[in-house]
Amino acid sequence: MCLAVPMKIISISTDRATGSADFDGVKRDVNLTLIENPCVGDYVIIHAGFAIEKFNVEEAEKQLEIFHELAEAMEGQK
Numbered sequence: 414m415c416l417a418v419p420m421k422i423i424s425i426s427t428d429r430a431t432g433s434a435d436f437d438g439v440k441r442d443v444n445l446t447l448i449e450n451p452c453v454g455d456y457v458i459i460h461a462g463f464a465i466e467k468f469n470v471e472e473a474e475k476q477l478e479i480f481h482e483l484a485e486a487m488e489g490q491k
Contacts, residue, residue: 417460419468419476422453434459436480 420434425445434443434457444463445451456473457464468476 417458417465419456419473419480420459420464421473422451422455422457422464425451425453434464436477 420436425432458466
């Protein structure tokens with residue numbers, strides 16, 4: 414099973430096809446070719462290494478809060 418993760422674009426290559434994104438200090442190289450006009454600071458959903466959707470800061474904050482709650486719940490099950 415794959416999971417789509419909300420991440421913030423932190424750098425973009427000169428050809429604008431790839432970049433780096435961050436989620437809570439975890440950085441990943443990502444492919445940006447599937448989204449229109451990616452910019453540093455944009456929040457995107459990453460799936461299988463591809464940015465598949467761009468969304469606003471408010472929605473990103475909601476998504477990140479859900480991920481943090483999920484991580485806390487999973488940690489409590491150990």
